[in-house]
Amino acid sequence: MMTEDQRKLLGSFVRARRESVAVDRPGRRRTPGLRREELADRANISATWVTWIEQGRDVRPSAHTLDHLAQGLCLSRAERQYLFSLAGREDPADPFAILPQDASASIDALVDCLPWPAYGLNPIWNVTCANGYARELFTGLFDETEAPNLLRYFFTHPSARILLPDWDQRALRILAEFRRDYGRTVSDPRTQSVVDWLKANSETFAAGWEKQAVSEREGGRRSFNHAAKGLLHYTQHTLANPERPDFKLVTLQPEG
Incomplete structure (x- = not known):
């Protein structure tokens, strides 16, 4: 029901x-x-x-x-x-089923093996694992005492606006990508608590959330304005484990 x-x-x-x-x-x-x-x-x-x-x-x-x-x-x-x-209906064209939010060991293992920034995301976009390259790139994300959350970092951490030169455009895309995941776990109180907190603490998120945009998570070029290394360009790839499609492996392959 x-x-x-x-x-x-x-x-x-x-x-x-x-x-x-x-x-x-x-x-x-x-x-x-x-x-x-x-x-x-x-x-x-x-x-x-x-x-x-x-x-x-x-x-x-x-x-x-x-x-x-x-x-x-x-x-x-x-x-x-x-x-x-x-x-609350299963789409015959989409056999995906909502799965528990425990860790995916295979994603953890892959993250540690990659020679560039890589991290894992669960359905509410908590960063479940990250290698040293990702920790160095995302300034401030891993300073939080609670589980690092990419949405909370992106919309409320001051370092995010400095790190991402195209923050305004990225904000719209990230909102639409997260809403797709949100639909799968809307009945989970943890999911709703993330949305409620972001709406209360980010005017950009609150305004964008009302637009109801939904999108696939897309790859492509991602630019970062790193405090120590300057402007960096990567190609983002997002992969899902066939056994756990609700978890994502995100990699940032350096250009050049």
Whole structure:
């Protein structure tokens, strides 16, 4: 059964995505995106059902209904996974199952073997392991007495804004990437406590969280303005253990 918080999150997400769908229609529209009736037609469900979902009513859409909603909203793969996770339904196209948040020994072993910065992340983005190169790169991250959390560091630690020259752009991407993981573990109180703390302590996170953006975790070039070594450029790779896809191995391979 879905919790009240899950129903509200699901409703907010569906509405945000509905209003963001590009509609090619002549003339001026008073409302952005699709109307509820238009989404209902696309998804082959009733407009009343769409309204109830968006209002967070005590309803539980089936996997079949969610599949039609995802198609009607033109959701990306990450957004589709988030939709199903919030609704507490298993997507037949995504066999991923929420797994316990214990450590992944294989990721720990790989991190120690790599000759460049590497670290492991659990579903709430606690850094479960990191090699010496990563500890040297992320100034201040490992100074915390509690478990280092990449989100808490990125959005609230003053060193992060200095270290990341493109902090504003990275903030939007990291928010969207984390929301995908959040959908998988929304019923875990540890996940919600991370979100609540960040919303209370970071205006950037709080504002960005309301935008409902969802994205895959992407690789590519990452730049760091290190206090001792100057401007550094890496290529980021993110890998998941087939046995534990909820844990990530993140590596930063130096360019050149």
